[in-house]
Amino acid sequence: MSYQPIKDILQTLINENYQGFIKALISLEKGINDEIILHQMYEQYMENDDFFLLNDQFDCIV
Numbered sequence: 664m665s666y667q668p669i670k671d672i673l674q675t676l677i678n679e680n681y682q683g684f685i686k687a688l689i690s691l692e693k694g695i696n697d698e699i700i701l702h703q704m705y706e707q708y709m710e711n712d713d714f715f716l717l718n719d720q721f722d723c724i725v
Contacts, residue, residue: 682705689704689705
């Protein structure tokens with residue numbers, strides 16, 4: 664399967680529930696399932712323009 668169908672699904676999820684998408688992504692990557700902690704992490708992410716979900720090293724590749 665190419666990446667495009669997955670990208671389309673992710674875009675739909677983002678459009679419908681951005682907060683839930685970000686929390687789910689953090690939960691998957693960090694193994695965190697505590698809703699309070701996920702909410703705190705989401706709030707910090709939204710309040711800080713220097714807080715990125717992807718590693719900055721990806722910028723060196725493109």
